[in-house]
Amino acid sequence: MANALLSVRxxxxxxxxxxxxxxxxxxxxxxxxxxxQIALVGESGSGKTVTMRAIMGLLRSPPAKxxxxxxxxxxxxxxxMPDRERLKLRGTAMSMVFQDPMSSLNPVFTIADQMGTILKxxxxxxxxxxxxxxxxxxxxxxxxxxRMRDPERVARSYPIMLSGGMRQRVLIAMALLSEPRLxxxxxxxxxxxxxxxxxxxxxxxxxVEERGLALLMITHNLGVVRxxxxxxxxxxxxxxxxxxxxxxxxxxxxxxxxxxxxxxxPRLTGGTSFGKAGAAA
Amino acid sequence: xxxxxxxxxxxxLFPVRNGFGRKTGDVRAVDDVSFSIEKGxVYGLAGESGSGKSTIARMxxxxxxxxxxxxxLDGHSIIGETGTRAYGRKVQMVFQNPGSSLNPRRTxxxxxxxxxxxxxTPAREHRQRIAELLExxxxxxxxxxxxxHELSGGQKQRVAIAxxxxxxPQLLILDEPTSALDVSVQARVxxxxxxxxxxxxxxxxxxSHDLSLMRNFADTVGVLYxxxxxxxxxxxxxxxxxxxxxxxxxxxxxxxxxxxxxxMRPKIPLIxxxxxxxxxxxxxxxxxxxxxxx
Ligand SMILES: Nc1ncnc2c1ncn2[C@@H]1O[C@H](COP(=O)(O)OP(=O)(O)OP(=O)(O)O)[C@@H](O)[C@H]1O
Ligand SMILES: Nc1ncnc2c1ncn2[C@@H]1O[C@H](COP(=O)(O)OP(=O)(O)OP(=O)(O)O)[C@@H](O)[C@H]1O
Ligand SMILES: [Mg+2]
Ligand SMILES: [Mg+2]
Numbered sequence: 001m002a003n004a005l006l007s008v009r010x011x012x013x014x015x016x017x018x019x020x021x022x023x024x025x026x027x028x029x030x031x032x033x034x035x036x037q038i039a040l041v042g043e044s045g046s047g048k049t050v051t052m053r054a055i056m057g058l059l060r061s062p063p064a065k066x067x068x069x070x071x072x073x074x075x076x077x078x079x080x081m082p083d084r085e086r087l088k089l090r091g092t093a094m095s096m097v098f099q100d101p102m103s104s105l106n107p108v109f110t111i112a113d114q115m116g117t118i119l120k121x122x123x124x125x126x127x128x129x130x131x132x133x134x135x136x137x138x139x140x141x142x143x144x145x146x147r148m149r150d151p152e153r154v155a156r157s158y159p160i161m162l163s164g165g166m167r168q169r170v171l172i173a174m175a176l177l178s179e180p181r182l183x184x185x186x187x188x189x190x191x192x193x194x195x196x197x198x199x200x201x202x203x204x205x206x207x208v209e210e211r212g213l214a215l216l217m218i219t220h221n222l223g224v225v226r227x228x229x230x231x232x233x234x235x236x237x238x239x240x241x242x243x244x245x246x247x248x249x250x251x252x253x254x255x256x257x258x259x260x261x262x263x264x265x266p267r268l269t270g271g272t273s274f275g276k277a278g279a280a281a
Numbered sequence: 282x283x284x285x286x287x288x289x290x291x292x293x294l295f296p297v298r299n300g301f302g303r304k305t306g307d308v309r310a311v312d313d314v315s316f317s318i319e320k321g322x323v324y325g326l327a328g329e330s331g332s333g334k335s336t337i338a339r340m341x342x343x344x345x346x347x348x349x350x351x352x353x354l355d356g357h358s359i360i361g362e363t364g365t366r367a368y369g370r371k372v373q374m375v376f377q378n379p380g381s382s383l384n385p386r387r388t389x390x391x392x393x394x395x396x397x398x399x400x401x402t403p404a405r406e407h408r409q410r411i412a413e414l415l416e417x418x419x420x421x422x423x424x425x426x427x428x429x430h431e432l433s434g435g436q437k438q439r440v441a442i443a444x445x446x447x448x449x450p451q452l453l454i455l456d457e458p459t460s461a462l463d464v465s466v467q468a469r470v471x472x473x474x475x476x477x478x479x480x481x482x483x484x485x486x487x488x489s490h491d492l493s494l495m496r497n498f499a500d501t502v503g504v505l506y507x508x509x510x511x512x513x514x515x516x517x518x519x520x521x522x523x524x525x526x527x528x529x530x531x532x533x534x535x536x537x538x539x540x541x542x543x544x545m546r547p548k549i550p551l552i553x554x555x556x557x558x559x560x561x562x563x564x565x566x567x568x569x570x571x572x573x574x575x
Binding site: 166260 | 329330331335431433435436462463464465466467468471472474475476478479490491492493494496497498517520530531532533534535536537538539541542545546
């Protein structure tokens with residue numbers, strides 16, 4: 001919609017590798033109103049991450065090519081905006097938490113170095129200034145917000161010294177550094193234990209509500225969809241197959257793909273039997 | 282009944298250093314852990330981030346040296362024996378992070394060929410075997426020619442599973458094997474793991490934070506907290522009647538998709554309201570571990 005904070009209209013993206021062209025997004029549309037909690041769910045390879053990369057301007061071309069559509073942020077089309085202006089928005093107006101913590105962290109720098117650098121460049125783009133001490137104070141503050149037991153120890157650590165879950169929380173902290181209006185989280189719970197995930201999901205919801213932040217949650221976990229969103233887009237093979245208020249989706253899914261997805265979720269109550277022999281016996 | 286894997290008093294300390302690189306103490310990443318897995322059974326290890334699950338797995342794989350304790354595989358102590366070819370054939374692992382466990386400069390086929398070659402499969406059989414393994418994990422045979430960066434997260438993890446199965450191991454350690462997969466693929470991979478387990482008599486050590494998945498896969502579960510096993514037992518009884526507050530907190534945190542499951546979750550308040558400070562969090566953790574101590 002015209003007044004959504006983020007509005008993706010009919011986005012098509014293709015990849016060309018070894019002279020072969022594959023359409024990966026085939027006319028994807030979705031809206032993220034300000035202060036809303038939106039989920040994008042779909043199976044592996046359906047194009048969720050490509051959608052996010054297109055929004056963030058992180059698709060490398062070649063091999064990727066946007067073949068159609070618009071991406072409006074605050075009413076302005078990101079795809080036709082000058083690169084300089086687009087760069088200014090990335091990491092400040094909208095931030096992204098990536099799926100793969102290890103490949104997004106540099107193994108040879110401490111967390112403090114990496115977060116300090118991100119903050120420095122974000123400040124520079126926004127024409128703000130902060131001295132080294134103020135920067136570290138902000139780094140410790142944000143690490144505390146993502147529930148690090150000891151923010152100062154974590155800041156001094158190298159990525160290898162942290163468990164997978166701690167690294168994921170560092171990435172979330174990085175995304176929050178310059179208080180964006182839109183946070184795009186790509187599978188933020190994948191490497192997290194459930195208690196931390198529950199806390200993080202709660203943290204993200206609190207941020208959305210208290211600070212006027214919008215959240216676009218990308219996940220393959222339907223439980224996460226149910227607990228973090230009011231509206232959900234279901235994606236399959238580069239197409240949005242169903243979009244509904246979240247509660248309705250679980251009560252009465254319409255699309256066959258959505259139904260199959262819900263049926264495949266293992267239940268905490270047990271009774272999901274795996275193995276063909278098991279099903280027959 | 283005999284045990285495939287027996288772990289006794291397993292301990293791992295990591296040095297803690299201050300800002301000047303001086304050692305100021307140790308982190309007890311794994312603290313006197315004991316459990317055993319019967320042949321052909323599935324043992325599930327659950328626990329929060331940093332509780333030591335991957336460190337235990339890495340010690341069993343010989344990728345980290347235990348500070349203390351014993352690891353026995355099929356009746357033999359394996360301390361000092363890990364890393365040998367015979368050992369690698371018995372124990373394989375699927376890592377938590379598909380992105381960093383695959384070599385970016387190797388094609389999928391080349392990655393799967395590494396364990397095949399190391400364990401004596403003749404080169405002329407590689408192509409056929411790679412195609413079979415890819416089929417097992419529901420990937421088309423021409424994926425053998427792709428590089429990791431051309432795959433989605435889920436596709437990479439399926440390649441890692443195919444690679445681990447290449448040498449037909451007896452014990453397979455699964456460290457969050459399906460956390461990057463969508464549920465329909467996960468269900469097929471779990472079907473596959475269960476079928477392979479039955480056919481080949483595989484024993485699994487299954488590490489996961491997905492308790493719903495664990496409920497439906499593991500015969501026995503152990504709950505790990507700050508390096509210690511705080512509760513262990515038959516899966517159904519642990520889930521239906523958790524004895525420890527930490528197990529209850531874990532269950533209370535599971536995102537679920539139905540009112541029925543919501544009803545079975547223990548009613549423990551998660552941290553709510555405003556963001557707690559680090560000190561509040563430390564106090565909370567201390568309170569939880571004291572309750573566990575009792
Ligand atoms: N650099 C690339 N070159 C060629 N194909 C690519 C590239 N990146 C992604 N693809 C393809 O685009 C499709 C969508 O991938 P994408 O990473 O968006 O999936 P996803 O929905 O995020 O999946 P997952 O849940 O596994 O992360 C996949 O078929 C993938 O193989
Ligand atoms: N090489 C290392 N040096 C120092 N400390 C380490 C090292 N590896 C792990 N640790 C510490 O040991 C503890 C256990 O880490 P481990 O990776 O085993 O946790 P985990 O249970 O697998 O967590 P996750 O669910 O996040 O993967 C953590 O406190 C971690 O910081
Ligand atoms: Mg993705
Ligand atoms: Mg781990």
